[in-house]
Amino acid sequence: MNLLQVQGLTARYGDFQALYGVDLHLDAGEAIAIIGANGAGKTTLMRSISGVLRNAPEMITLDGAPMGAARADEMLMQGVAMVPEGRKLFPSLSVEENLLIGAHARKAAGYWTLRKVYDLFPILHEKRRQPATSLSGGQQQMVAIGRALMSNPRVLLCDEISLGLAPVVIRDIYAALPQIRDSGAAVIVVEQDIGQALKVADRVYCMMEGRVTLSGLPSELSREAIHDAYFGVSA
Amino acid sequence: MIWVDTIVQGILLGGLYALFAAGLSLVFGIMRLVNLAHGDLIVMAAYVILVVVSFLGINPFLAAAIAMPLMFGFGWLLQRIVLNRVLGEDILPPLLVTFGLSIVLQNALLEGFTADSQRIGAGALETASFAVGPVTLGVMPVLTFLSAIAVIVGLNQLFYRTALGRAFRATSDDPVTASLMGIKPASVFATATGIAMIVVTIAALYLGMRANFDPTIGPARLIYAFEAVIIGGLGSLWGTLAGGIIIGVAQTVGAAINPEWQILAGHVAFLVVLLIKPRGLFPRAYD
Ligand SMILES: Nc1ncnc2c1ncn2[C@@H]1O[C@H](COP(=O)(O)OP(=O)(O)O)[C@@H](O)[C@H]1O
Numbered sequence: 001m002n003l004l005q006v007q008g009l010t011a012r013y014g015d016f017q018a019l020y021g022v023d024l025h026l027d028a029g030e031a032i033a034i035i036g037a038n039g040a041g042k043t044t045l046m047r048s049i050s051g052v053l054r055n056a057p058e059m060i061t062l063d064g065a066p067m068g069a070a071r072a073d074e075m076l077m078q079g080v081a082m083v084p085e086g087r088k089l090f091p092s093l094s095v096e097e098n099l100l101i102g103a104h105a106r107k108a109a110g111y112w113t114l115r116k117v118y119d120l121f122p123i124l125h126e127k128r129r130q131p132a133t134s135l136s137g138g139q140q141q142m143v144a145i146g147r148a149l150m151s152n153p154r155v156l157l158c159d160e161i162s163l164g165l166a167p168v169v170i171r172d173i174y175a176a177l178p179q180i181r182d183s184g185a186a187v188i189v190v191e192q193d194i195g196q197a198l199k200v201a202d203r204v205y206c207m208m209e210g211r212v213t214l215s216g217l218p219s220e221l222s223r224e225a226i227h228d229a230y231f232g233v234s235a
Numbered sequence: 236m237i238w239v240d241t242i243v244q245g246i247l248l249g250g251l252y253a254l255f256a257a258g259l260s261l262v263f264g265i266m267r268l269v270n271l272a273h274g275d276l277i278v279m280a281a282y283v284i285l286v287v288v289s290f291l292g293i294n295p296f297l298a299a300a301i302a303m304p305l306m307f308g309f310g311w312l313l314q315r316i317v318l319n320r321v322l323g324e325d326i327l328p329p330l331l332v333t334f335g336l337s338i339v340l341q342n343a344l345l346e347g348f349t350a351d352s353q354r355i356g357a358g359a360l361e362t363a364s365f366a367v368g369p370v371t372l373g374v375m376p377v378l379t380f381l382s383a384i385a386v387i388v389g390l391n392q393l394f395y396r397t398a399l400g401r402a403f404r405a406t407s408d409d410p411v412t413a414s415l416m417g418i419k420p421a422s423v424f425a426t427a428t429g430i431a432m433i434v435v436t437i438a439a440l441y442l443g444m445r446a447n448f449d450p451t452i453g454p455a456r457l458i459y460a461f462e463a464v465i466i467g468g469l470g471s472l473w474g475t476l477a478g479g480i481i482i483g484v485a486q487t488v489g490a491a492i493n494p495e496w497q498i499l500a501g502h503v504a505f506l507v508v509l510l511i512k513p514r515g516l517f518p519r520a521y522d
């Protein structure tokens with residue numbers, strides 16, 4: 001059985017429909033990438049899975065249990081953690097407090113502890129007493145990832161973790177991914193950088209205008225097919 | 236040295252105002268909610284203490300300890316059932332609802348306890364005093380002031396040294412992201428209001444032991460509390476104490492010059508501080 005299954009997911013903001021029947025699945029231990037242009041609906045999909053946006057129960061199942069209507073705090077308790085778009089660190093909290101709050105509610109035994117997060121991103125240990133928002137963009141992204149790991153998630157959702165960062169910084173952040181996968185978390189990364197996505201993911205989904213337009217193994221997807229799925233065939 | 240005495244009495248009085256204000260400051264700091272019923276909640280707590288004192292015949296401090304969990308529960312339910320529903324981008328609904336609550340509480344207290352003034356008897360404590368150099372200090376004002384310090388130290392410890400305090404600050408920053416941490420903003424807010432009601436009970440204890448009270452005096456306490464919070468800077472508890480002291484000192488100094496100026500002098504001090512520092516003395520770095 002799939003760890004996470006999304007079936008016929010729709011989402012709307014008022015009158016505007018942002019998702020039109022999205023299907024995807026994620027197996028335990030897998031890493032998948034979701035690519036698509038700005039406005040394709042990637043963040044809406046992440047917000048739906050994480051429970052920030054709520055849907056019909058059967059649209060999202062976790063280990064077969066219908067969870068589409070669950071709230072964000074309930075999804076977290078079930079082991080679905082999110083690194084939100086724009087990082088969303090808590091400005092009133094220090095770096096260390098931002099990490100600790102990741103384990104505030106879900107205290108699951110597992111690989112990740114404060115020490116393990118500091119081993120993964122040593123710079124955070126050095127800056128642990130600083131306000132989180134005083135760090136550089138890349139370091140803030142490390143805090144956001146560490147914060148999500150502190151709950152020892154089964155599913156880690158990463159929304160545009162490379163956005164706005166310099167290439168060397170992106171490399172450092174993606175270098176953490178193998179260790180995250182080894183810890184047992186299945187991962188969904190949302191990326192606009194197609195090359196990065198193809199490099200790290202076992203499977204790739206491409207979205208456009210609220211629909212999945214292409215999915216498959218990175219090795220199977222041709223440049224042209226991705227181009228069409230990303231920008232639309234007529235483009 | 237009449238002035239030293241006047242100023243010391245003013246500082247001690249500031250402790251009472253800080254107690255009135257601390258719960259308001261706490262709730263505002265966490266959920267940006269201005270509770271217009273805060274003064275009436277203090278009066279309500281004073282009646283709860285009074286009832287416990289007269290039914291069980293116990294000392295007011297013990298009675299307050301019994302009233303605290305009751306008031307916590309009341310605050311928790313109030314937030315859960317009523318106030319959480321009106322929190323949001325628009326600040327008008329919470330103002331209207333808490334204004335309505337203020338009227339409801341006043342009328343309920345009038346129904347239940349009549350308009351007669353009441354007092355929580357504290358026996359010999361009411362008049363006990365001791366001399367420090369040229370100044371004579373009342374035991375009750377000193378206790379009030381020390382309680383205010385204890386409340387503020389306690390709340391700051393809670394805020395900055397505990398996991399619950401961390402959750403308070405995170406939820407205050409960003410409730411949606413806090414929910415991604417497994418935090419339930421609705422219950423965090425309910426807990427915060429519950430804790431504010433414990434502080435309200437402490438304020439009520441001193442309010443009721445130091446002077447007469449009746450169901451209508453809540454709004455005036457709200458104004459002192461409000462001024463103390465604004466003078467201090469929204470969200471800063473030590474600032475709230477400073478605000479209370481400024482109002483207290485202004486009142487005693489005003490009264491020393493002319494007894495009719497007591498209340499006015501407090502309000503004038505408030506306006507002067509606002510003119511000089513519109514965001515208060517210790518504003519938060521961001522809002
Ligand atoms: N809060 C919102 N209110 C209204 N429309 C929104 C909101 N958030 C996103 N949208 C719209 O939904 C669509 C999908 O947005 P989003 O999921 O953020 O896309 P992506 O993450 O792929 O860039 C866009 O057209 C966007 O304008």
Ligand SMILES: [Mg+2]
Nearest residue numbers: 042043085160
């Ligand atoms: Mg997005």
